[in-house]
Amino acid sequence: MDARIASFASAFDEQxxxxxxxxxxxxxxxxxxxxxxSGKEACVWGWATVGGAECALVVMDFGFLGGSMGVxxxxxxxxxxxxxxxx
Numbered sequence: 001m002d003a004r005i006a007s008f009a010s011a012f013d014e015q016x017x018x019x020x021x022x023x024x025x026x027x028x029x030x031x032x033x034x035x036x037x038s039g040k041e042a043c044v045w046g047w048a049t050v051g052g053a054e055c056a057l058v059v060m061d062f063g064f065l066g067g068s069m070g071v072x073x074x075x076x077x078x079x080x081x082x083x084x085x086x087x
Contacts, residue, residue, distance in 0.1 A: 005048065005059060012057065014046035016079055019072050043073040045080040056084035 005012050048057035058080045060073065 002044070002059070005044075005057070009048040009050050009057065010052075011049040012046050013048075014044055015083070016045065016076055019075060042070065043076050045076045056080045056087075 002012075043058060043060045045056065045058040048055055050057070058077055
């Protein structure tokens with residue numbers, strides 16, 4: 001579990017870890033920036049236990065392109081909302 005998440009959640013089960021984005025708008029230089037940030041995640045989401053309560057937790061990392069919201073981040077946030085609503 002990531003140290004940031006572990007600082008307030010007693011459990012975390014990441015979802016959609018294999019979901020990756022792309023560059024559908026073809027922004028100049030974006031593909032290179034993503035490649036340079038290799039190994040970092042813009043966003044993770046999963047089921048967490050915080051203060052004894054289960055919740056859907058979305059965590060964004062400002063260290064990945066300033067926390068920008070690309071295709072994968074938007075999809076993860078939407079999936080987290082949908083999954084939480086269904087539960």
